[in-house]
Amino acid sequence: MTGVITDRLTTIGADDLEALARGAAVLGTGGGGDPYIGRLLAAQALREHGPVRLVHPADLPDGAVVFPVAMMGAPTVMVEKTPSTERIGAAVAALAEFLGVTPTHIACIEAGGVNSTFPLVAAAQLGLPVVDGDGMGRAFPELQMVLPTLSGIPCTPMSIADEKGNIGVLNTVDNHAAEALARSLTITMGCAAIISNYVMSGAQARESLVPGTLSLCTRIGRRLDRVRAEHGDAVAAVADELGGRVLHAGKVSDVARRTLTGFARGTAIISGTAPMADPASRSAAGDLTLEFQNEHLMAVRHGIVEVTTPDLIVVLDTDTGEPVTTEALRFGHRVTVVAAPTDERWHSPGGIALVGPRYFGYDTDPVRFDARERP
Amino acid sequence: MTGVITDRLTTIGADDLEALARGAAVLGTGGGGDPYIGRLLAAQALREHGPVRLVHPADLPDGAVVFPVAMMGAPTVMVEKTPSTERIGAAVAALAEFLGVTPTHIACIEAGGVNSTFPLVAAAQLGLPVVDGDGMGRAFPELQMVLPTLSGIPCTPMSIADEKGNIGVLNTVDNHAAEALARSLTITMGCAAIISNYVMSGAQARESLVPGTLSLCTRIGRRLDRVRAEHGDAVAAVADELGGRVLHAGKVSDVARRTLTGFARGTAIISGTAPMADPASRSAAGDLTLEFQNEHLMAVRHGIVEVTTPDLIVVLDTDTGEPVTTEALRFGHRVTVVAAPTDERWHSPGGIALVGPRYFGYDTDPVRFDARERP
Numbered sequence: 164m165t166g167v168i169t170d171r172l173t174t175i176g177a178d179d180l181e182a183l184a185r186g187a188a189v190l191g192t193g194g195g196g197d198p199y200i201g202r203l204l205a206a207q208a209l210r211e212h213g214p215v216r217l218v219h220p221a222d223l224p225d226g227a228v229v230f231p232v233a234m235m236g237a238p239t240v241m242v243e244k245t246p247s248t249e250r251i252g253a254a255v256a257a258l259a260e261f262l263g264v265t266p267t268h269i270a271c272i273e274a275g276g277v278n279s280t281f282p283l284v285a286a287a288q289l290g291l292p293v294v295d296g297d298g299m300g301r302a303f304p305e306l307q308m309v310l311p312t313l314s315g316i317p318c319t320p321m322s323i324a325d326e327k328g329n330i331g332v333l334n335t336v337d338n339h340a341a342e343a344l345a346r347s348l349t350i351t352m353g354c355a356a357i358i359s360n361y362v363m364s365g366a367q368a369r370e371s372l373v374p375g376t377l378s379l380c381t382r383i384g385r386r387l388d389r390v391r392a393e394h395g396d397a398v399a400a401v402a403d404e405l406g407g408r409v410l411h412a413g414k415v416s417d418v419a420r421r422t423l424t425g426f427a428r429g430t431a432i433i434s435g436t437a438p439m440a441d442p443a444s445r446s447a448a449g450d451l452t453l454e455f456q457n458e459h460l461m462a463v464r465h466g467i468v469e470v471t472t473p474d475l476i477v478v479l480d481t482d483t484g485e486p487v488t489t490e491a492l493r494f495g496h497r498v499t500v501v502a503a504p505t506d507e508r509w510h511s512p513g514g515i516a517l518v519g520p521r522y523f524g525y526d527t528d529p530v531r532f533d534a535r536e537r538p
Numbered sequence: 539m540t541g542v543i544t545d546r547l548t549t550i551g552a553d554d555l556e557a558l559a560r561g562a563a564v565l566g567t568g569g570g571g572d573p574y575i576g577r578l579l580a581a582q583a584l585r586e587h588g589p590v591r592l593v594h595p596a597d598l599p600d601g602a603v604v605f606p607v608a609m610m611g612a613p614t615v616m617v618e619k620t621p622s623t624e625r626i627g628a629a630v631a632a633l634a635e636f637l638g639v640t641p642t643h644i645a646c647i648e649a650g651g652v653n654s655t656f657p658l659v660a661a662a663q664l665g666l667p668v669v670d671g672d673g674m675g676r677a678f679p680e681l682q683m684v685l686p687t688l689s690g691i692p693c694t695p696m697s698i699a700d701e702k703g704n705i706g707v708l709n710t711v712d713n714h715a716a717e718a719l720a721r722s723l724t725i726t727m728g729c730a731a732i733i734s735n736y737v738m739s740g741a742q743a744r745e746s747l748v749p750g751t752l753s754l755c756t757r758i759g760r761r762l763d764r765v766r767a768e769h770g771d772a773v774a775a776v777a778d779e780l781g782g783r784v785l786h787a788g789k790v791s792d793v794a795r796r797t798l799t800g801f802a803r804g805t806a807i808i809s810g811t812a813p814m815a816d817p818a819s820r821s822a823a824g825d826l827t828l829e830f831q832n833e834h835l836m837a838v839r840h841g842i843v844e845v846t847t848p849d850l851i852v853v854l855d856t857d858t859g860e861p862v863t864t865e866a867l868r869f870g871h872r873v874t875v876v877a878a879p880t881d882e883r884w885h886s887p888g889g890i891a892l893v894g895p896r897y898f899g900y901d902t903d904p905v906r907f908d909a910r911e912r913p
Contacts, residue, residue, distance in 0.1 A: 328711040
């Protein structure tokens, strides 16, 4: 994200979770699941087992056996049916037994949302360190949408467990098939399941993960706290941490949602407000239209595409800088939209094929966050 | 079925398949999938690898490791997308590796329809004998609907493979959960998958399987051939083999079908014909209504339930005695309905809970094939 990570964390304890979860919601770009649930579960585990050690990918030994852990399913269901954390161990154990290996590290496959905190539960329970990094550098909705796919790392063998005690191990011909089969199991399991997949060596993790994203999330969360305590510009602080810029500020004037094939799809219109405190950094005129499918994927103004996936489109409460999920967008809400760069690897042809706007059904080429001049 | 099996087969070769498949269609009671597909695949395997040895359950050593093999999915799809037989070996191998055992015998989990011949492909490929028996003594649509469930034998660990190379291993808390999860995978796999499940010892197979059903199927098929060659009463011959009786003869006057949650549900009305050649054995008067869900599950006359699942309701072409699937029922078709007893264990309280009419949504107690006097 910001290039150089200046203040790396070396452990994550219960006291770090609030900041981590808030930063994860920022990287969630509107989706990624409710970090609050992951935070609750992680807080319990970290209080019981003590802090978890964080290992930067650069410090991983080649022979490390890294087990990513995640929740799969509909965020709305996870809120109502909090996953039983016992089953995390079962998911990891089933996969370890299937592969005949012993995990040495736990990792996050997704930095945005619930899956930045959820793996901490596994790490705390199993007494393993967590990799300070993730497979996306943000949130995306499907299993194959991770940088390890671009590195040729298979999603499977993967395990999938529900809270009732059912478990499956999948071995698929490619990562898209893993998504399709695991998705159907997740739906039958009640729309929330625990998965472990993309098992990789330390060398593979160094190559394919986005480094430092748990530190970045925590830093964003803490800076938000600090700026608010000092009555500073919270939105500008987030944009700064992400290396992004404010794209638009205004009021939510329209939200249209539909739930299609298990995803929350829709459109939100943010009417412009003017004049702004800092006209140079905020676009004042016109409406900005956001297209989302779990995450915000495209921002359009006056019929011109301003920015698209894979770059980050983050909606923040204008007053508090608090991230707003696509589900929480409400008429009249005063929000500021920040655009920020994604990991550069997502802009490769393979990356665009996986997570570019056309994959999500938008008939446009990808537009980078800085491709258009400010008005 | 008929109690005493007088002429047991000891091998099944390519030449036996036509008779076996025809008998399997009779036990399929209208469902169970098209035995023609299984017959084609088995013929190829038996010609390539030679005949398969048949072992009666009574002759199984206690320590035998029996691997049932089956096709799961929509029969209509199997016709269009013939399964790749290579994947049978993959399904068996994945499960064997997961369990850490080596199979000694292959078995049929279902005698009716495609799953009486399909396991022969596995046996031929793997050079293993096949058990002369099955888990139902007929056809039923769901995985948990087998006598091994009543014996407490778990469906899982089970394997499930598609023709593309994807494979899954499921381990579930009960056999209903296995059905639900395997069904969702099957649907995502394109509505046709190869499964291996209910792995059991020789002792368990002796206790829980219906013995002699492959011999019975073959005997029915051969007798049909013989009777037709002699211009005899083919329908009466089938009824005799099943220990059943003719319930009704007439013309199909109405068929209503709907495809619901992956099953072919519907109703057929068979108008009565009179006078009959043998009035003592055939009811001539009125209409008979058949309710089916893949298989024929209930026969009703004048508002009175004549016979229900788990007993067998078999629809035969009146002239040829050829079994008619629920999918092949056509207006004007002259058919005879035969009712026959099922394995007695299905009439236990546990059996009725699994496959009785109420499980299928019919608000009636089970009625046995001989519970009502003939008119």
